[in-house]
Amino acid sequence: MQKEKRKLPWLKGSAFNFAWLETPREIYRCERSNTPEGWKFLISTKKKTYMHVDSVPYLKEELDEAIYQWIEEYETTRYR
Secondary structure, eight states: OOOOOOOOOOBOOSSOEEEEEEOSSOEEEEEEEEETTEEEEEEEESSOTTSEEEEEEEOHHHHHHHHHHHHHHHHHHHTO
């Protein structure tokens, strides 16, 4: 049985797309950008602007899951 892919609620912007992801601990602003190498993302919070800039290119279909995974790993290590 295949795991259902998690999707972010992307908004439209001129050069970037934005989405907000709320967890019990934090509200994250996610930004994605389509580059010649592939899709890349940035993560910010209300306290930290660009707390994570991911330089790994992803396929568009992989991007949302990569963002969810990064946030889960960040919260696991930050809030032990």
